[in-house]
Amino acid sequence: MRQYFELVRLFWQQLIRRKSLWLVMALVGFILLVNFTIQSQMKTMTEQGVRYDIATRRAAASLENYAGQIRQGAVLLVLIVAALVAPGSRKDGTTQFVLTLSVNRLRLALAQFGALAIFILLGTLVVHVGYMVAAYHLGILQVPDALFAWLVLFVPLLLLASASFAVSLTRPALVVYALLLGIPQLLLPLLESAFGELKTTVPEILRLGPARFIDNLPLLFPSVTELIVWPRLALPTPERPPFPEWGLETLHTLAAIALWVVLGLWAYRRYDFGSRSLTK
Secondary structure (H helix, E strand, O other), X not given: OHHHHHHHHHHHHHHHHHHHHHHHHHHHHHHHHHHHHHHHHHHHHHXXXXXXXXXXXXXXXXXXXXXXXXXXXXXXXXXHHHHHHHHHHHHOOHHHHHHOOOOOHHHHHHHHHHHHHHHHHHHHHHHHHHHHHHHHHHOOOOHHHHHHOXXXXXXXXXXXXXXXXXXXXXXXXXXXXXXXXXXXXXXXXXXXXXXXXOOOOOOHHHXXXXXXXXXXXXXXXXXXXXXXXXXXXXXXXXXXXXOOOHHHHHHHHXXXXXXXXXXXXXXXXXXXXXXXXXXX
């Protein structure tokens, strides 16, 4: 166990040396900017004679919009950072060095993921505390949300990071971006648009199979943004049908993450790291 924590510390230091700490500092700056913007908005509305309760509701709506942007940005940031940990350690030789110490490659991967988890936890706490400070100033802070809502942000981000990290164990970061970002965000919409234009020009028998394949291809990719309820603790309930199937959405996301993790670990077991001898 002591060896494992030493490895986590090694990869954490490596993550910080690659200037990842600047990402945390950028998060701090963004949260401070959000707080300043909300306070300025409240001050401006009260100076204009807007009633305090109306000004508070408007500021709270703006803060909620910021929360949505934070959720989307956090998902993208986690995918990017998680894909850099393993390739970075291979590039500068840290992986080779650890393997010369006769460390099991699974323990090596767990140590890298442990360092990544610490980084995600730190960023989550920074964002959560800053948001709750703004909510407190508006008088809309809920104690249960302040104490536990960070978990419903941290856990989905960590699960998503595990998929990106698992694939990056044997593949460069650009390949991970192409698989987990390029295909669902760019390629699939282009294919759907292309097949939509062919509906009147191609016989149905020739386009039905590919169209069904394209419709079901998104099931292979996790989508956690809709499932992150932070800064609240409960999923929103629509006022009228159709009601979302949150259970099925959660099951799909977990299955898609598990698929990429299994594929990544399967390739990792067969990956050739090259010579384990020390460089002379």
